[in-house]
Each structure stands twice: as structure tokens, then as C-alpha cells.
Amino acid sequence: xxxxxxxxxxxxxxxxxxxxxxxxxxxxxxxxxxxxxxxxxxxxxxxxxxxxxxxxxxxxxxxxxxxxxxxxxxxxxxxxxxxxxxxxxxxxxxxxxxxxxxxxxxxxxxxxxxxxxxxxxxxxxxxxxxxxxxxxxxxxxxxxxxxxxxxxxxxxxxxxxxxxxxxxxxxxxxxxxxxxxxxxxxxxxxxxxxxxxxxxxxxxxxxxxxxxxxxxxxxxxxxxxxxxxxxxxxxxxxxxxxxxxxxxxxxxxxxxxxxxxxxxxxxxxxxxxxxxxxxxxxxxxxxxxxxxxxxxxxxxxxxxxxxxxxxxxxxxxxxxxxxxxxxxxxxxxxxxxxxxxxxxxxxxxxxxxxxxxxxxxxxxxxxxx
Amino acid sequence: xxxxxxxxxxxxxxxxxxxxxxxxxxxxxxxxxxxxxxxxxxxxxxxxxxxxxxxxxxxxxxxxxxxxxxxxxxxxxxxxxxxxxxxxxxxxxxxxxxxxxxxxxxxxxxxxxxxxxxxxxxxxxxxxxxxxxxxxxxxxxxxxxxxxxxxxxxxxxxxxxxxxxxxxxxxxxxxxxxxxxxxxxxxxxxxxxxxxxxxxxxxxxxxxxxxxxxxxxxxxxxxxxxxxxxxxxxxxxxxxxxxxxxxxxxxxxxxxxxxxxxxxxxxxxxxxxxxxxxxxxxxxxxxxxxxxxxxxxxxxxxxxxxxxxxxxxxxxxxxxxxxxxxx
Numbered sequence: 001x002x003x004x005x006x007x008x009x010x011x012x013x014x015x016x017x018x019x020x021x022x023x024x025x026x027x028x029x030x031x032x033x034x035x036x037x038x039x040x041x042x043x044x045x046x047x048x049x050x051x052x053x054x055x056x057x058x059x060x061x062x063x064x065x066x067x068x069x070x071x072x073x074x075x076x077x078x079x080x081x082x083x084x085x086x087x088x089x090x091x092x093x094x095x096x097x098x099x100x101x102x103x104x105x106x107x108x109x110x111x112x113x114x115x116x117x118x119x120x121x122x123x124x125x126x127x128x129x130x131x132x133x134x135x136x137x138x139x140x141x142x143x144x145x146x147x148x149x150x151x152x153x154x155x156x157x158x159x160x161x162x163x164x165x166x167x168x169x170x171x172x173x174x175x176x177x178x179x180x181x182x183x184x185x186x187x188x189x190x191x192x193x194x195x196x197x198x199x200x201x202x203x204x205x206x207x208x209x210x211x212x213x214x215x216x217x218x219x220x221x222x223x224x225x226x227x228x229x230x231x232x233x234x235x236x237x238x239x240x241x242x243x244x245x246x247x248x249x250x251x252x253x254x255x256x257x258x259x260x261x262x263x264x265x266x267x268x269x270x271x272x273x274x275x276x277x278x279x280x281x282x283x284x285x286x287x288x289x290x291x292x293x294x295x296x297x298x299x300x301x302x303x304x305x306x307x308x309x310x311x312x313x314x315x316x317x318x319x320x321x322x323x324x325x326x327x328x329x330x331x332x333x334x335x336x337x338x339x340x341x342x343x344x345x346x347x348x349x350x351x352x353x354x355x356x357x358x359x360x361x362x363x364x365x366x367x368x369x
Numbered sequence: 370x371x372x373x374x375x376x377x378x379x380x381x382x383x384x385x386x387x388x389x390x391x392x393x394x395x396x397x398x399x400x401x402x403x404x405x406x407x408x409x410x411x412x413x414x415x416x417x418x419x420x421x422x423x424x425x426x427x428x429x430x431x432x433x434x435x436x437x438x439x440x441x442x443x444x445x446x447x448x449x450x451x452x453x454x455x456x457x458x459x460x461x462x463x464x465x466x467x468x469x470x471x472x473x474x475x476x477x478x479x480x481x482x483x484x485x486x487x488x489x490x491x492x493x494x495x496x497x498x499x500x501x502x503x504x505x506x507x508x509x510x511x512x513x514x515x516x517x518x519x520x521x522x523x524x525x526x527x528x529x530x531x532x533x534x535x536x537x538x539x540x541x542x543x544x545x546x547x548x549x550x551x552x553x554x555x556x557x558x559x560x561x562x563x564x565x566x567x568x569x570x571x572x573x574x575x576x577x578x579x580x581x582x583x584x585x586x587x588x589x590x591x592x593x594x595x596x597x598x599x600x601x602x603x604x605x606x607x608x609x610x611x612x613x614x615x616x617x618x619x620x621x622x623x624x625x626x627x628x629x630x631x632x633x634x635x636x637x638x639x640x641x642x643x644x645x646x647x648x649x650x651x652x653x654x655x656x657x658x659x660x661x662x663x664x665x666x667x668x669x670x671x672x673x674x675x676x677x678x679x680x681x682x683x684x685x686x687x688x689x690x691x692x693x694x695x696x
Contacts, residue, residue, distance in 0.1 A: 059511050099511050149519035153542065157492050160485035164665070167498050169658040173642065174650045182386045185659070189667040191477035213541030214481065315506050323502045330501040332509040334492050340517040 047074045048357055049091030051081060051112070053101035061098050064339075065346045069096070072350055078102050090114055094353045096346075100127040109136045117356035119349035120366075122336060123147045123203075126258040126285060130368035140366045141352035144202055146344035150336045151255075152206035155283045158307035158329060159211075159251055162279050163190045167329050188250070188277065188304070191215050196249030198242065198265070199256035199284065200226055207253060208234035219245045246273040251281060258285035259369075266290065271297040279305045283335065286312030295321045298328060309334055375402040376684055377419035379409060379440070381429040389426055393673045397424060400677055406430050413439050422447060422680045424673075428455045437464045445683040447676035448693075450663060451475045451531075454585040454612060458695035468693050469679035472530055474671035479582075479662040480534035483610045486634035486656060487539075487578050490606050491518045495656050516577070516604070516631075519543050524567070524576030526592070527583030527611065528554055535580060536562040547572045573600040578608060585612035586696065593617065598624040606632045610662055613639030622648045625655060636662050 050073035054060035061069065069075055074091065081088045089111050095102065095118045102108065104118060109132070117139045120128065125142055133140055161167060164187040172185065195211045197204045200222040208218050211234075218236040220226075225238050239245040246252060252274060256262045266280065267290035274280070280303055282289050291312060297303050305327040314333055322328055336345065348364065355362045378401035382388035388405075389397070397403050401422065409416050417439045425432065426449040437443065437460070445467045448456065453470050461468055489495060492515040500506050500513075523539045525532045528550040536546050539562075546564040548554075553566050573579060579601060583589045593607065594617040601607070607630055609616055618639060624630050632654040641660050649655055663672060675691070682689045 056512065058508050062512055149543075150517060153488060153518045154492060156542075157485075157488035157494055160481060161489055161494055164482060164485050164661060166485055166489055166656075166658060167495055169661050170495050170656055173657040173659040176645050184384075184386075184390060185661065185664055186390075186669065187661065187665050189478060189665040190481045192667075210538075210541045213538045214484075215477075315501065315509060318504050318506070329494075329498055331492075331494060331497040332501045332506075332513070334494070334497055334515065337514045338492070338517040339514055342514065 046091070047072060048093040049074045049076050049088070050353070051076050051078070051092045051095045051102065053078050053098060059099045059101040061096070062342060062346075065343065068346065069350070072354060085111060093117070093357055094119065096349055096353070097121055097128075104128055104133060106132065109133065109138065117141065117353050117362075119143075119353050121342075121345045121349060124257060124285060125366055130366065134368050139356045139362065141349065141356070141362050141364050142366050143345045143348040143352075144364050146341055146348045147336045148202040148206050150338050150341035151203045151283055152210060154309055154331075154334050154336075155203070155207050155253055155255065155281060156210050157334075158281050158283065158309060158331065159195075159253065159279070160190060162281065162305050162307040162329050163188050163193075163251070168326065188279075190251075193217070193250040194219065194248055196220070196239070196245040196252045197236070198222075198245065198252065198254045200236070201255065201257075203283075204253075204255040205230070205234070207255060208236050216251075219249060221245045242270070243273055246270055247275070249278060250275065251279050253281045254284050254288055256284050256288060258287055262288050264288070264290045266294075268293040268297070271302055274303050276301055277304050279303070279307065281307045283309045286310045286314065291322065295325070298325050305329075307331075375400065376421040377402050377404055377416075377442075378680070379404050379406065379420045379423045379430065381406055381426065387427070387429055389424070389673075390669065393426075393669060396670070396673050397677065400681060409439075418442055421445070421684060424676055424680070425449060425456070426673075432456055432461060434460065437461065437466065445469060445680050447680040449669070449672040449676050452584060452612060453693050454614075458693065462695050467683050467689065469676065469683070469689060469691050470693050471672045471675040471679070472691055474668060474675040475663045476530045476534050478665050478668035479531045479610055480538060482636055482658075482662040483531075483535045483580055483582065483608060484538050486608050486610065486636060486658070487523070487580065487606070488518055490608065490632050490634040490656055491516045491521075491578070496653065516606075518578075520545070521577040522547065522575055524548070524572040524579045525564070526550075526569070526572065526579065526581050528564070529582065529584075531610070532580075532582035533558070533562065535582060536564050544578075547576060569597070570600055573597055574602070576605055577602065578606050580608045581611045581615050583611045583615060585614055590614050591617040593621075595620040595623070598629055601630045603628060604631050606630070606634065608633070609635045609637055611637060613637045613641065618649065622652070625649075625652050632656075634658075636660055 052061045054077050055066060056063050076088055092112045093114050093116050097120045115138050120142045123142045123144045192215050194217040197207055197220040200220045211218055218234055219239050220236045221239045221242045265288050298306060307329040309331045310333055316322060352362045352364060380389050380403060382405045383394045384391055404416060420440045421442050421444045423446045425446055443466050448470045451470050451472045458468060520543045522545040525535055525548040528548040539546055547567040548564045549567055549569050549572050592615050598620055634656040636658045637660055643649060679691055
């Protein structure tokens with residue numbers, strides 16, 4: 001069964017700062033997408049089966065997205081699948097991962113003979129065994145366009161909140177015992193400070209664009225250097241050696257993918273290279289930072305503060321020392337958690353899935369490295 | 370002694386919760402013979418004569434008639450900060466004393482604070498941080514969402530130095546910027562930040578985020594009341610980095626409780642701090658911070674330097690960079 005796809009109206013407005021090299025040209029508000037069959041769906045014919053973990057709940061597809069998904073797919077939850085494997089297994093042509101669930105393992109892949117594509121919500125793919133999936137002839141896609149602005153905003157929110165001691169300040173302002181705010185309750189200046197961005201992909205670049213408006217001096221470290229025009233557009237200086245970035249930055253923002261190379265990228269050595277007045281912000285993956293080393297560095301004043309949208313694991317065990325430190329802000333993986341971004345992620349995933357099912361090039365296919 | 374030749378400067382105190390920071394006191398001592406309120410009160414008659422300037426920081430010391438009467442040689446009050454609504458300018462002027470503020474030193478920090486509050490509110494950062502550390506948390510819910518800042522509409526009420534810097538920052542988040550001001554800015558200034566001049570009503574109706582960046586004057590007191598809150602979108606957030614009294618606080622409480630607007634983020638309230646039983650402290654869609662708009666090491670230093678320059682210009686009969694006059 002095939003459906004021919006007609007992309008009826010796709011306004012692709014290049015947003016300021018879009019990563020040219022990734023070909024992202026999706027505008028949050030104007031991506032509209034209609035799929036129509038070349039002929040009417042006959043009785044008995046079904047929409048392709050899309051396996052999801054659950055609807056609603058802890059790790060489920062958002063209720064608001066269900067109607068949109070049902071226009072293109074026959075939605076099958078893991079519960080329905082497991083209760084009726086025999087009938088369901090052949091129907092599933094695609095899986096949509098929401099917050100890394102359902103878990104894709106060999107057993108699941110073997111039980112889905114008609115699986116063609118797995119679409120991930122979000123850009124990080126570290127929870128997937130890409131080689132294993134590829135070995136089953138299944139394509140994979142992530143959602144890089146939808147996440148970059150929201151995640152960049154999260155990074156800036158954390159940077160500002162940490163610098164200005166916003167969370168501490170809130171507690172002072174609302175605490176029952178507060179009579180005044182101490183005149184020596186001071187934060188550090190963001191305007192004119194030096195920001196070191198480790199990982200200058202789409203998200204890192206959008207952070208640079210935002211930071212530039214705060215007149216921040218921008219240093220960056222990346223596997224590959226950006227083009228000169230891109231650097232100049234944000235006034236970013238390339239640091240071939242991560243050490244040079246670490247010793248100069250007032251704020252170090254980590255924006256890398258989690259790979260074997262970036263695991264514990266920021267450890268004791270890197271933190272000791274940082275200024276004692278510096279702040280570490282992590283919006284990538286918890287495992288990029290050596291958490292034990294971070295606790296020691298924060299306790300002993302090796303660095304001033306940290307702001308972490310991601311930890312390892314998530315959430316941290318309730319007795320973890322990071323939860324008790326005053327100079328840490330931890331947020332519950334806010335990254336892309338906005339109404340617009342989540343909507344856009346699902347739209348991006350659907351676009352990828354439908355392209356894969358039609359044998360067309362996928363907008364954001366991911367291959368094993 | 371050299372120090373005694375320096376003009377006398379009154380400050381609240383050094384260190385502690387209400388005093389000037391040690392490092393700022395050291396800065397002041399380079400140019401002035403620094404006298405604390407305690408020293409003045411111990412010997413008003415003798416010490417009062419020496420004082421030519423007062424450095425007012427975090428609204429202290431309080432300038433009242435009694436104090437002014439005890440300082441016959443007072444020439445200038447150098448305020449640290451740009452807002453002077455805590456000073457009775459007419460009364461001070463009647464004593465022949467000039468007043469200066471620090472509009473340049475505050476601008477960046479306050480604009481940064483406005484952005485910090487907008488982002489924190491939109492992304493539910495404070496709530497989120499509480500969830501992240503709460504003993505009861507055992508997972509992060511997938512459907513717990515904030516609102517997008519990128520490409521949202523920001524309405525800036527008060528486009529002075531600080532408001533303009535807010536616009537510059539917001540532009541980098543691809544925000545659509547509307548502004549309302551007593552005077553319209555030049556076309557080039559508007560274009561540089563992509564800001565559209567709007568009537569108040571239009572701004573309130575169209576904005577996802579409304580930021581107050583005005584001075585407190587009789588005209589701006591309760592500028593945002595029930596009517597204005599009613600005009601705002603139910604999905605909108607109100608951010609206040611000007612003065613508490615610019616908002617009708619009771620109307621705000623009602624609006625937040627009835628979901629007339631979505632949320633508020635306030636660096637300033639009336640009074641500061643709020644009484645501990647105030648309803649604003651209990652609402653979970655409000656972020657309040659303890660007036661930390663310029664509370665950075667660098668900003669406080671810059672404010673002291675700007676105040677020093679202002680005060681010295683008065684003593685040296687030179688043009689005064691930032692004098693403020695009674696309305």
C-alpha cells in the first residue's frame with residue numbers, strides 16, 4: 001500500500017541564524033503540511049501503523065498531538081502491541097520515540113518485520129543503537145530544526161538565572177523570614193562577559209546569536225571550524241584547544257552531542273582550567289560532565305556555579321550532593337519543553353516518517369557514524 | 370591630614386546588611402572623607418558641618434527634612450541607581466541641594482534582569498528547579514511545558530535607555546517587538562531593533578510578554594490596572610523591572626487568580642519586601658525577586674563611579690552629567 005504525498009503548502013522561511021550547512025529552513029509558525037492519497041482510501045485499507053510508547057502519562061505522546069498523528073497513521077501503543085503481537089506486529093511500519101521510549105532493542109526490532117523507520121523526538125540519538133537499527137534495514141531520523149531555538153533559549157535562561165542568582169533571589173523574596181534583601185546579595189554581570197561555547201552546531205550557533213545581543217565576547221570550540229562569515233556574524237573566536245576557551249570564559253556552555261568522544265568531556269582537569277569566577281552551563285547530556293568532579297569543584301570554589309538542564313541519571317537520586325549545593329541550578333530537562341517546540345518536533349517527525357515510507361529522501365535522516 | 374581636606378560624604382554605613390560594600394567604600398574614600406550615619410548621629414553639630422555630599426545607595430540613608438536641616442553645607446545628593454521616586458525632589462531643591470542619579474551604570478544590568486525574568490517565567494525555570502530537587506520527584510513529566518520565547522511578541526512599555534537595551538536583546542531571540550513611550554523613537558532607532566511604536570491598548574492586546582520599564586512618576590503610578598490586565602492575552606506574561614507602584618497590585622493578584630493573564634515576574638513590588646502574608650507570595654504563576662536589577666559586582670561599582678563623578682562635578686562647579694529636577 002502506498003500513499004503518494006503532495007506537499008501542498010510548505011512555506012520555508014529561513015529564520016535568522018539557521019544553520020546553513022544542515023539545510024534547516026523550517027519556520028516554527030509556518031510549516032504546514034498536507035498529505036493526500038492519489039486515490040481515495042478504499043474500505044479495509046489502513047493508514048500505516050505507528051508504534052508509540054503510550055498516550056499521555058509519564059513518557060507518552062502529548063494528547064494535543066494525537067489528532068494530528070491520527071491523520072496520517074494508525075496509532076498503536078506498546079500496550080496494544082504487546083497484548084496482540086500476532087496481529088499488530090505486521091502493521092507497524094514506523095516508531096515515534098517520545099522521550100526515548102519505547103526502548104528499541106533487538107527483540108522489538110525482530111518482532112516488527114515491516115518496520116521501515118524510527119523517528120526520534122529531539123536531536124540527541126545517544127539512547128539508540130544506531131548500528132543495530134541500521135542492521136535491520138530500518139531508517140532513523142531526528143528532529144534538529146525544531147529543537148534548536150528552544151534549547152538555545154533554555155541555555156540563555158540558565159545562564160542569566162545563574163549569573164543573577166535568580167532562583168536564590170526568589171527564595172529570599174518569598175521566604176517567611178525575609179525582612180530585607182542583604183545589600184551584599186550580588187550576582188555577576190552578563191553584559192560584556194566572555195561566553196565559551198563548546199559545541200557550535202545549530203543550537204550552539206543560536207546561543208551565539210543571542211549572546212551577541214548581550215555584547216558578550218564569544219569563544220567557541222568545535223570538532224570543525226565554522227566558516228568565516230558565520231564566525232563574523234556572531235563575533236565568535238575559534239579556540240582550537242578547548243583549554244584556551246576554558247581559561248578565558250566567564251560562562252562555559254556545553255552544547256555537544258553525547259558520543260564516546262564527549263563522554264566526561266568536562267572533568268576535573270577542565271574545571272580546574274576554568275576561572276574560579278566562572279559558571280558552567282550544561283544543556284547537552286548529563287554524561288558529558290563528570291558529575292563527581294563537578295560536586296568537588298563547586299564545593300571547593302574551583303568554579304563559581306553551575307546550571308544543569310541535564311544530569312545523569314534524570315532525575316538524580318534524591319540524596320545526590322548536587323541537589324544540596326547552593327551554587328547549582330538544576331532544571332528538569334526543559335530543553336524543548338514548550339508548546340510550540342513540541343508541536344514542531346512531532347511535525348518534523350511525521351515529515352520524516354512519511355518521506356521514508358514513500359521512499360523519498362528524508363529531511364533529517366541519521367546514519368550510524 | 371590629607372583625608373580631612375577631602376569633601377565630607379555621608380553614607381549609611383559600611384558593610385553589613387544595609388551598608389555600602391567594603392570595596393565601594395574604599396572607592397569613595399579616594400575622593401571623599403567618608404562619614405557614616407552613626408558618626409553623624411554621635412555628633413550632629415560638629416560632623417554635620419563637614420558634609421557636602423550624600424551617597425544614597427539602596428534608598429539609604431533616608432533623606433528627610435530633619436537630616437537636611439542638620440547639614441548646612443550639603444551641596445548634592447548622589448543617588449546610586451536611576452530611580453529617584455524615593456526622594457522628595459521638591460523638598461531637597463528647597464534646601465538648595467542638587468540631586469543626581471546613575472542612568473548609564475544601571476542600563477545593561479537592568480535589561481539583563483528583564484530578559485532573565487522573561488525567560489525564567491516563560492520556561493517555568495523556578496518551578497522546574499523546585500521539581501528537580503524536590504524529595505518527592507521520581508520522574509520528569511513529559512507533558513510539563515512552558516511557552517516559547519523565540520518569535521513571540523514582546524511589548525515594551527517605556528523605551529528609555531533600559532527599554533531600548535531590552536529591545537536589542539529580545540531581537541536576537543527573533544521576537545516581534547512593540548513599544549510604547551511618551552515620545553516616539555527615531556526611525557533608525559526603531560529599525561535597528563525592529564520595534565514598532567504602538568498605542569498602549571494595541572500593545573497590551575498583541576503581546577505575549579509585556580515588560581514595564583518606566584520611571585515611577587504621578588503619571589505612571591498604577592499604569593497597569595484592572596483595565597490594562599483585562600486587555601492582555603490570557604496567555605500573556607507581565608514582567609516588571611521598574612517600580613512596584615506602576616502596577617495596581619490588588620488588580621494583579623485578581624488577574625493572576627482568575628487567569629486573566631498567565632503569569633507575572635516581578636523584580637519590584639510595593640512595598641519591598643511584601644508583607645509575608647501577601648497573596649502574591651503564594652501564587653505559583655508568579656516569580657518575585659528581591660529588587661536585584663542592578664545587583665552585580667560590576668554594576669554596583671559602575672553606579673558608585675557614576676555617582677562619584679556626578680557629585681564631584683557639582684563640587685567643582687562643572688557641568689553635571691546626570692542631574693534630576695523636580696517635575
